[in-house]
Every structure is written in C-alpha cells, then in structure tokens.
Amino acid sequence: MPSALGFALLGLLARQELTGYEISARMRAPIGYFWSARHSQIYPGLQRLEADGLVRATVITGPGPRPTRRYRITDEGRAALRKWVTSPVRLQPARSEFRLRVYCLWLVEPGAGRTLVEGYRSQHATLLDEYEREEEGWRPTPQPGSPEFASYATARAGLSYERQVVAYCDWLLEALG
Amino acid sequence: MPSALGFALLGLLARQELTGYEISARMRAPIGYFWSARHSQIYPGLQRLEADGLVRATVITGPGPRPTRRYRITDEGRAALRKWVTSPVRLQPARSEFRLRVYCLWLVEPGAGRTLVEGYRSQHATLLDEYEREEEGWRPTPQPGSPEFASYATARAGLSYERQVVAYCDWLLEALG
C-alpha cells in the first residue's frame, strides 16, 4: 500500500493526467495547502506507483534533459485511493514548532516574545488572504459530491485554520500586554 | 545546533531536571499537545545534547536494566534555547492527512464520506474536552513572563485549534447534507 505521499499523488491524478513537473507545481497550490513534497520525492514516488500498477506513464515530447512522462491513474489506483479515503483515520502526532516556542516564551524578554508572535501572525495573515481569494473563486458553491466541492471544502479548511491562527496570535499579543 | 526535537527536550529541562522516562511521560502531556517523540528518539536525543554540552547527566539509583540518568540543562543549553525561541520562524510545510482525504471525498459514496468526517470530528472533540479541562486548571490566569503563563498559552492554542477543527467538521457535515 502506498504511503500518504503516494495517495497525495493519486489524489491529483484521479482528477487529471499530469507530468511530474505539473504535480510539482500543484504542490504549491492547491495540494500545498494540506500536503507538501519536493520534486526529489515526487519523481521516485511516481515511479513507485507505476511499479505497483497504480498509475501508467506515456512518454510525450517536451523540454528537459530526460523524456517527459505523463501519468494517468489506473482502475487499480483509483480503487486503492477510494479504499484509503474512508479507511480509519489515525490521529496524527502534533508537531508545531511555534507552539513549542510559545512554551519557552518565559525564557526571553517580553519584546522578543512579541516579535516572535508578530512574525508568525504576519505569515499566517498572508496565507489567510490567499485562502480568502481562493474561496471567493468558488462562487456559486459547487455541488457536494463533485471534485469542485472537494476543492472548495479543502479551501474552507485552510481558511478556517488560518483565521484561527491569526485570532490566537491576537489573543496572545493582547495577553502579553 | 540541535534539531526541533533537541529544543523540545531543552524546553522541558529548562523548567526542571528530568530523566528520560519522565520526559517520555511528558510527551503525552503537556508536550504531546504540540510536539511528539517516541522514547527511541528521546534517549539518543538526550545523549546527543549531553555530547554537545547542552545538558549534564547524573546517575541516580532507580529501577530498570540500566542506570537511570537525570538530566539538567547547562547554561550553554539555556542560552542555545533562548536564542532559538526568538530566531526567525520558517513556515512549516502543511501535512494533514484528513484534508488530503477531504480533497478526494468526491470519489466515495456520500455515506462513507460522512463516516470519515464524523470519525475525525469525534477524535478531536475528545481532545477539545481535554484542553478545556486543562485550561480550567489555569485559574487564575498566570502572570505573563512566567513558565506557568507559557503553559497556559499553549493550552489555549490547543483549545483554539481543536474548537476550530470541530466547527469545521460540523460545517462540512452540514454542507454534505
């Protein structure tokens, strides 16, 4: 069974055929909103999926040092993805460097603490802006069950998360006085 | 310079001396709320910090197959931690298996989709309960600048996050009809 990375690739390919480079581009947006991978993971990942029969590649003409390969999901790949989507969710281990820093805030001067929180806030305020624009692009709201609705729902998830982060930073800045 | 794991260990040891096992226990709570590590990472991590002179160990009597080592942070360790806390934050790559599944929701039957979201919601509703109890334990609100305030602030972060997750799941269930 593929790893989470493999399912991220399958999730993209279930919507349309793509080359490795096109997948790389989508790792910024929209996939980048909830999963990340460098191209050094993507190309071997695609080869692995092909070896497992979950995708099939056709060589097309294109630039670059090596032949361009366009990947298409197979029936087997689609079935594996469908099965994974509804398989039991395991709680992911929390890993937030920012919260870890907040836990150590008492060690540093108040001003330096504020600077930390403000910096984090501004990064996420930028992301919030992006999600707001992204969400506005989904008017009218797509029909549940459609790929468009799934995209819209993930954008809403990002929006919800970033709003919460910014609100938390505001609370913390207020509490720090 | 230590990794994030190293700073998580230092962040705990900056508050009090601890053995590897005690650190393991705190990886469930409260550190587990924002950083995770297995004991197979913790013991080598502590050895590494000791080799770098950031912590010092004293052997104490205790149970177990090997001598128990109690770790104490050094001045150098405290300085390294303090420097790290306010160093520039790099945006962490997003990696949410749940959101990835939501992106693929269109592939499965509506009922199976609802089950997925409901399962995720219930896990986070449980966490939300924990954070609510945790936060109630911090009355009256600790003074900013104290270690207690830092603990309180991380509990608030968890509370804020889990509330948001549950609210999002409710929205999604509603939207799915």
Added chain:
DNA sequence: CCCAGATATGTCAACTTTGACATAAGGGCA
C-alpha cells in the same frame, strides 16, 4: 516462591523528508 505485568533504558532496520548536486533543452538578450 514463581510468574505476570509495569517500570525503565536502550538499539536497530525501515521508511520519510530535506537539501544539494547534476544535467540537457529552449528562450531571451547582448
């Protein structure tokens, strides 16, 4: 007294992720 289970510290192989390095075709510009 003996066994089971909890306590406690460690190692190891496998897998994931990152960042650096490599490389060749095509386009724009001096």
Added chain:
DNA sequence: TGCCCTTATGTCAAAGTTGACATATCTGGG
C-alpha cells in the same frame, strides 16, 4: 554567436521518525 535563466527530470547523502526488538528490575497476586 555566446551566455544566462528557466524549464524539467532525475539521483544521492544526511537527518528525522516509526515500530519492533531487547532486557533488567521492581511490585503484586496466586
């Protein structure tokens, strides 16, 4: 024509993470 930048596909070593395995002591029950 020559050079640099972008496009595009890959490899590799190092670091981080997980899950399984190992093992010795202490505690409580039969």
